[in-house]
Every structure is written in C-alpha cells, then in structure tokens.
Amino acid sequence: MNLPKRMDIVRRLREENKRIALVFPVYYPQALLRSFDIQPIEIWNADDVDLSLSDSHIQSYTCSIARILLSFVLDERYRDYYDMIFIPHTCDTFQQVGSLLTDFIKIGKPLINFYLPKRKDKISIDFCNKELIRIIGLLEAFTGKKFDPDRLKIEIEKEMRLNSVMLGLFEKREYLELSDSDFYRLIFGRTYIPVEEYTEIVEKIIEDSRLVEKKDKKRIFISGITPEPLSLLDIIDQNNACVSFDDLAVSERRIFEIDNLPEDPLTSQSLLMLNTLPDAIKGSPIELRAERILKKAERFKTRGGIFYIMKFCEVEYFDYPQIRNYLIEHGIKTFLVEYELKKDISRQNINRIQAFIEGL
Amino acid sequence: MLKRLKHIIKAEVIGRTVLRLSKHLDRRRLRKRQHTKKDSIFGPPLISSADMKELMSLHYLRGETTTRKVAWVTSGAPIEILLALDYHLFYPENHAALCGARKVSTSLIEDSEDFSYSQDICSYVKVNFGGILKNRYPVARIPKPDLILTCNNICQTVLYWYRVIADIYKIPIIVIDTPFVYEKVEPHQVEYVKRQLDESTGIIERVAKRSLSEKRLNQVLLLSKEAVSLWLKILMMAKHRPSPISAFDTFIQMGPIVDLRGEESTIRYYKRLLSELEYRVKNRIGAIRNEKYRLLWDNLPVWFMLREISTTLAKYDTSIIAATFSYAWGELAPLMDESKPLDSIANVYLQVLLNRSTGSKLQTMKRLIDEFEIDGVILHSNRSCKPYSLGQIDQRNYIINNLKIPAFLIEADQADGRDFNVNQARMRLEAFIEQLRERRCKEKVQ
Numbered sequence: 001m002n003l004p005k006r007m008d009i010v011r012r013l014r015e016e017n018k019r020i021a022l023v024f025p026v027y028y029p030q031a032l033l034r035s036f037d038i039q040p041i042e043i044w045n046a047d048d049v050d051l052s053l054s055d056s057h058i059q060s061y062t063c064s065i066a067r068i069l070l071s072f073v074l075d076e077r078y079r080d081y082y083d084m085i086f087i088p089h090t091c092d093t094f095q096q097v098g099s100l101l102t103d104f105i106k107i108g109k110p111l112i113n114f115y116l117p118k119r120k121d122k123i124s125i126d127f128c129n130k131e132l133i134r135i136i137g138l139l140e141a142f143t144g145k146k147f148d149p150d151r152l153k154i155e156i157e158k159e160m161r162l163n164s165v166m167l168g169l170f171e172k173r174e175y176l177e178l179s180d181s182d183f184y185r186l187i188f189g190r191t192y193i194p195v196e197e198y199t200e201i202v203e204k205i206i207e208d209s210r211l212v213e214k215k216d217k218k219r220i221f222i223s224g225i226t227p228e229p230l231s232l233l234d235i236i237d238q239n240n241a242c243v244s245f246d247d248l249a250v251s252e253r254r255i256f257e258i259d260n261l262p263e264d265p266l267t268s269q270s271l272l273m274l275n276t277l278p279d280a281i282k283g284s285p286i287e288l289r290a291e292r293i294l295k296k297a298e299r300f301k302t303r304g305g306i307f308y309i310m311k312f313c314e315v316e317y318f319d320y321p322q323i324r325n326y327l328i329e330h331g332i333k334t335f336l337v338e339y340e341l342k343k344d345i346s347r348q349n350i351n352r353i354q355a356f357i358e359g360l
Numbered sequence: 361m362l363k364r365l366k367h368i369i370k371a372e373v374i375g376r377t378v379l380r381l382s383k384h385l386d387r388r389r390l391r392k393r394q395h396t397k398k399d400s401i402f403g404p405p406l407i408s409s410a411d412m413k414e415l416m417s418l419h420y421l422r423g424e425t426t427t428r429k430v431a432w433v434t435s436g437a438p439i440e441i442l443l444a445l446d447y448h449l450f451y452p453e454n455h456a457a458l459c460g461a462r463k464v465s466t467s468l469i470e471d472s473e474d475f476s477y478s479q480d481i482c483s484y485v486k487v488n489f490g491g492i493l494k495n496r497y498p499v500a501r502i503p504k505p506d507l508i509l510t511c512n513n514i515c516q517t518v519l520y521w522y523r524v525i526a527d528i529y530k531i532p533i534i535v536i537d538t539p540f541v542y543e544k545v546e547p548h549q550v551e552y553v554k555r556q557l558d559e560s561t562g563i564i565e566r567v568a569k570r571s572l573s574e575k576r577l578n579q580v581l582l583l584s585k586e587a588v589s590l591w592l593k594i595l596m597m598a599k600h601r602p603s604p605i606s607a608f609d610t611f612i613q614m615g616p617i618v619d620l621r622g623e624e625s626t627i628r629y630y631k632r633l634l635s636e637l638e639y640r641v642k643n644r645i646g647a648i649r650n651e652k653y654r655l656l657w658d659n660l661p662v663w664f665m666l667r668e669i670s671t672t673l674a675k676y677d678t679s680i681i682a683a684t685f686s687y688a689w690g691e692l693a694p695l696m697d698e699s700k701p702l703d704s705i706a707n708v709y710l711q712v713l714l715n716r717s718t719g720s721k722l723q724t725m726k727r728l729i730d731e732f733e734i735d736g737v738i739l740h741s742n743r744s745c746k747p748y749s750l751g752q753i754d755q756r757n758y759i760i761n762n763l764k765i766p767a768f769l770i771e772a773d774q775a776d777g778r779d780f781n782v783n784q785a786r787m788r789l790e791a792f793i794e795q796l797r798e799r800r801c802k803e804k805v806q
Binding site: 056057058059061062089091092093095096097098099100102103104105113115117118119123124126127130131133134280283285286287309311312314315317318319320321322324336338 | 475477517519523524528548549555556720722747750751771
C-alpha cells in the first residue's frame, strides 16, 4: 500500500502555498476549513517530540495524546509546518490545553477554540450553527477571504462522498487483502491527506484488492481512541485473529448517518459533526453505543473485543463497565488493556491479549 | 399515604426533635469552648456550626423518607426550576465530600473499582458508584432518584458520570450543556443554555406531575440570590485581620449554599453565621490564635486531610483564609436577576469559575490575593479534577514571577487518600512556611 506520508503532504502543501491548520482530535468543521482553502492536518500522535516540553505546563496525570500534542505545539522545530491551530472541545483536558494556549502559552499563531455541543437535538444544531458563524468571522479575518456558502456546499459533498466510501471500506474490511496494521495506516491517512486524494486512494484500494475471506481467523473488535502502537494489531494477527470492526474514535466513530442534507450548508456542517456514531465524547447514551457494538458483533460473527483504553482518558473509562456488562449478557467477551502512546505494549499485556484470544 | 405518615413521624417529628436537642447540646459544648483552651493554636470554634449540622442532617434525614420527587443534581446545576417544583435535591458530590471528610471514602472507591471503574477516574464518582453498586452508605442513606440533572459547567466528567446513573436506574436525564467560556460570554452561548432550561422545564414538570409557577420560580431565584449574597458577605469577613473564619471553615460551611440554596432555612442560617463573624471581628477573635501568614487555597479541599493540614499550618501561625473553591459560590451573586429568570440562570451558570478560562481563574486569584492581603498560595493539584488542575502550573509561575508571592503545588486528591503521603505533605508545607518567613524578614529589612 503506497500511502503518502504526513510530512510529504505538509511539504507539498507548503510548495503549493496552501494554508495548513493543525487540528486536535476529534470532531471539527473540516469542510468549513477547506472552504477557506485551509487544509486541516489532524495530529493524534507524533514520533519525535520531547514530552518534557508539556511537563512544564500540564501535570503527568494527563493522557499521552494531550501531552504529545502540547509538546508538538511547543516544539519550535515544527512551527513552520502550520499556519494556525484549531482545537475542538473534546474533553476537559483538551479544553484546558486550548485555554492555556490562549491565555498563557503564546506561540505566535492564530488559535481557534471550538465548542462542540454535548447533545444532539435541534437546540444544539442551532447553537452549533452560531458557533460556526463565530468561526467564520475568525477565518475571514485570518485569510482575508469572504465566506462562500456555495464553496462550503461543494466541500460538504466531498465529505459525503468520502463517508460513503468509508462505509464501503468498513463493510468489506474482512475480505480486503490488507493486514490490520495496514488497514489502520490507511485509516490514519484520513487525518492528513486532502479529502479528494484520500477518497481516491480508498476507492482504489477497495477496487484493486482481491477479496479473500479470512475464514480461519478468530474475529474480534477493538474499542477506544486509536489502535496505537500498531504492534497491537500484529499481536492480534500473530494469534490467528483479526479485527472485524471497531469502535475507535479515529476510525468508525467518525462515520456519520445522514440521509438527506438540508439546504443550509452550515446546518449540514453541524450535522456532519453531530450525527456521527454514538460516542461518549458527545454524550451519547451508553445504551446506544453498546447496542451498536452488539449489532456489529452479531453481523460480523465476532465473539469478543478489546477495549484499548488510553491511560487517564476519562471519556473512555466511564462507559467500559456498563458496555462490558451489556455485551457479556449477550455472550460477547470483553477485555480491557490500558496503554500510553510512545510506550510499547508491556509483556504482561501481550500475554493477557494472547490468553484472551485463545479463550474466544 | 403510609409513606407520607412514615416520613412525618421519622423526619419531621422524631428526627427534627432529636436534631434540635442535639443542636442545643452542641451549642452548649461549643460555647464552653469559647473561653477555655487558651493555649490552643486555633481560635474558638464557630457556635453556628451546631445550627449547620442540624440543617444539613435534617436535609439528609428528609431525603431518606421523602415522598417528594427526588432529583440528583451536580453541584453547579441550575436547581431553581427543580426547587420551584418542590423536588428533594440530592448532590452526590456533596455526599462524596462528606464521606471523604469522615474518612470512609476509600472503601467505597475500592468497591467501585471492583466493578471495573478505573483508578484514574474522579474519586467523587467512585464514592457514588460504590454506594449505588453495593447499596452501602456509611454516612447517610441516599434517596433513589426520579430524575437526574447534570450540568457540565464544572467538568465534562459529570456528563459521563450521570449517563451511567441514568443507565443504572433507567430514569430521565437532563443535560444542561454549558459551552466553555474561553474568552468572554457570547450571546449565542447564553441563548443555548436558556433554550435548554426552557426545554428541561417540560421534563421536570412531567416527572413532578405539576406545572411550574413563574411566581414560585421568581421566589426561589430571589432566595437563591439572597443566600449567595450572604455567602459572599461571609467570605468577605476574612478580609479582616485576624480573619474570623478560615477557608477550612468555609469548606464545611458551604454545605447549605451547595445543597440548599433557594431555601429560606439557608438564609436564616447564613444570617446567623454572619452575625457571629461580625461579633468575632469586633472582638478580634481569629480562626487561629496568632495569625501571621494568610494563605489562599486553590482547588477542592483534600477532604480527608482537613484537620491535618489546618493543624500543621496553625502551628506556624498560618491560616488559609480564602479559597477559590468557596469563593466560586459567591462571586456571581451580582449577576442574578429575578426579573428575568431564565436569562439570569443561563448567564450565571455559564460563568461559574470552572467554566471560565485558565486566564480568568488567574484573574480571580489575583483579585483574592489583593483584597485578602494574601502572603502565599497553595495550589492543590487534584488528580480527580482536571479542569481545576490543568493550568495551575502556569498560574503558579505567574503568581511567583509576576506577583512576587510564594506559591506551591501540592499533589493530592479530593477524596482518595491511598496515594497520599502525610509526612511528605507536612514537610512540604513546613518548607513553604519557611519561605513565607524569609520573605517577611526580607521585607522588614527593606
């Protein structure tokens, strides 16, 4: 699989004089940013960062994503790679990091904090639209361009197309000629490759792939924020198992369910963020999330799943016991692994994962 | 009918009488202590505490047998609509704090960990889950909810927390989503909260099986405003030297403003407390005997260490006289406007301390440092509370470097004492006081 690397994309965009927004996970108005000719590059992890940079600002009982992201922003070596920072309100930690970067740590780049509503109804859509109008004002000032609703519609159409391509990818994943680690490399591509290009890559992979059913393998699902380090997937593979679906924030939870888009492009942009699959980040009821996992497990004949939870991530910790109970009642086994980015999976956890897969 | 009769006998007749008697005995005991123990490092105890004990105990006792609809609410939730519809309110956070102060929180925390709740989630949550899942309440029995209302103006944790409660009890949940105020409050944020309040009224009425009276809502809001204003006046008494009240006292005395604001009994109580504090000011009676250093506390208290910390400090003539935590309940009083109930509620609850930026919290601290003539700041880096704690490193650095005031960060937890090293904490506090002394000496020389 030939996937452009993040830095290649950044260099290319720089050569083309395109503006880049460094974006924190998870839900943000991608189409709106692109309608201002700003390419969002999401950052979920970074290889070469010095965590001691963030240690001077946030405590050690913070998740590794936040520590890595803040360190990346503080690292002067990367300042030329982006023009602005966009921080959606994902959790308490990102809220505080966004606030710190606004009030205390000035890095000399424009920063936009965006409040994502934690409800999903008419009231929150209206609020979200107004929040987008506020952001449009900031983007107009930053780029010197006027907001163009027609351009936003075009960008939203691209999102819709990608969404349906991704749905196809997730449907066929079991039969694709891709290892699980390659599959998630592809998923990570979405976080930085321009949408048109990425859509074409995914379509081509689906087209070119010889569909081979992985009959002999035990099927499991994974839930959490990201599947990193990707060696987790190698461990699963080495134990004759494969991932049949996921409940990951970086992956399937970003799929949105919208049949018909409204005429107003701002409302469409709001729906693209609010109508994604159930997620604790947006305050979705636990029951909905559990039901969705169960339905998928039944459909893909999956008998167990790994809850791969990042240490100190309260969002993920809370739902686990309830979802586990629900799934156990329906004959699905679950297993929790705690991890931190930039750290290898411990030998003890590898043994536990092996034992879990054997027990399925 | 039988349930109502049981409630009247148990809470209103027997309970009330016993609590009243107990209050009189407590008062007598506290009065005696006003004139004895001259060698004590602390000032005489507040006599009003006996009344507060009665007030809070009666609230919990009423909850045990209440026939009113019960709502569980977060501490920063807009409760005025619920009160106007005669709900009995229960605050899991307040209960968890109580368990922490009585040193019974650890076993409940461990109980919830047995159910796979992580060691790294908020300890208040785990105290609550421990009680629910094992049906064990070592401090007070808590009534089952008919409705829960969560407002994320204090943290996002309450959103995750209350979803679990709703899932366990299968009851309606109301989420009041309050956008974080990064810079200034925007009209669309107020509108958003206002519309949610408006919508929630329908659910609250449906569960209560009665309609909201606007007149009653205005009354409740007026009572809330008066209670909050009185609370602010009480906190302001600490500006006097010596301060008649310590922050540790305010942590305890804030029970009614959290649990019972909007009720007349709270106003009566705070009037009494205020008049006792005025008497103390007039007679130069301090919270500690010999007040030399005045400190500001940031974040929630370490409930299980209140006594130990206050004693260590008092030994060195040091008193924590102000706290951002207790101040958070009073500072918004001027924004309350009973003539525009929903606008006012939306505006006030959007702007609570924890829903404002790290820079705004620093401004509050600066104001308190200035107004209360603070010599040093202790910032409790609280593992359970990220919105309160993340930002403290820069806030501390600003206080030290720009305000030239000693400040230090102490890592602990609000209710989980398992990782807390008492001796180490004591040594750090002593070293900090040494710093205060040195600074005072230098000032004298200059």
